[in-house]
Amino acid sequence: xxxxxxxxxxxxxxxxxxxxxxxxxxxxxxxxxxxxxxxxxxxxxxxxxxxxxxxxxxxxxxxxxxxxxxxxxxxxxxxxxxxxxxxxxxxxxxxxxxxxxxxxxxxxxxxxxxxxxxxxxxxxxxxxxxxxxxxxxxxxxxxxxxxxxxxxxxxxxxxxxxxxxxxxxxxxxxxxxxxxxxxxxxxxxxxxxxxxxxxxxxxxxxxxxx
Numbered sequence: 355x356x357x358x359x360x361x362x363x364x365x366x367x368x369x370x371x372x373x374x375x376x377x378x379x380x381x382x383x384x385x386x387x388x389x390x391x392x393x394x395x396x397x398x399x400x401x402x403x404x405x406x407x408x409x410x411x412x413x414x415x416x417x418x419x420x421x422x423x424x425x426x427x428x429x430x431x432x433x434x435x436x437x438x439x440x441x442x443x444x445x446x447x448x449x450x451x452x453x454x455x456x457x458x459x460x461x462x463x464x465x466x467x468x469x470x471x472x473x474x475x476x477x478x479x480x481x482x483x484x485x486x487x488x489x490x491x492x493x494x495x496x497x498x499x500x501x502x503x504x505x506x507x508x509x510x511x512x513x514x515x516x517x518x519x520x521x522x523x524x525x526x527x528x529x530x531x532x533x534x535x536x537x538x539x540x541x542x543x544x545x546x547x548x549x550x551x552x553x554x555x556x557x558x559x560x561x562x563x564x
Contacts, residue, residue, distance in 0.1 A: 358402055399523060496509075
């Protein structure tokens with residue numbers, strides 16, 4: 355699991371840059387919130403929490419409008435709207451009752467699967483749920499990716515404490531910019547209220563990321 359010092363989602367999701375240039379509304383020991391510019395990006399973030407590594411970002415609407423693929427131990431579920439090419443209309447206990455034979459090449463991070471790799475308890479039009487032996491066909495023990503209109507993200511298992519942090523994150527939503535790390539990151543403001551006691555006092559509200 356990496357220490358999230360800089361996210362590849364956007365160059366402004368940069369912990370060290372935030373420490374030196376962001377106007378901090380508050381910062382307490384290991385986490386804080388600052389006031390920065392709106393729209394670069396409007397929202398996005400990356401975080402690690404013990405053994406989970408997550409990302410969320412903006413994307414285009416459509417193609418598809420919404421979709422998800424998830425594996426959790428022996429459970430696999432998938433949905434897409436419009437339906438993924440080849441999706442059956444109705445499946446019950448792995449028996450196809452109507453529609454095509456199933457999709458292929460569904461991607462979940464670096465793992466790819468076909469419809470026939472899972473025993474589907476049900477599948478209706480554009481979504482379904484099935485069971486498989488844990489780790490069968492190289493599937494992860496836990497992973498999920500999703501897209502809902504203009505939002506896409508995902509979470510997967512990662513090695514705990516890789517990079518020396520139990521948890522770490524950088525994120526933004528509109529004018530609010532957040533950072534946290536445990537243990538605290540080197541160079542963090544430690545204790546700040548309305549940018550008071552911040553050793554880097556030149557920052558202005560709404561200035562970061564403009």
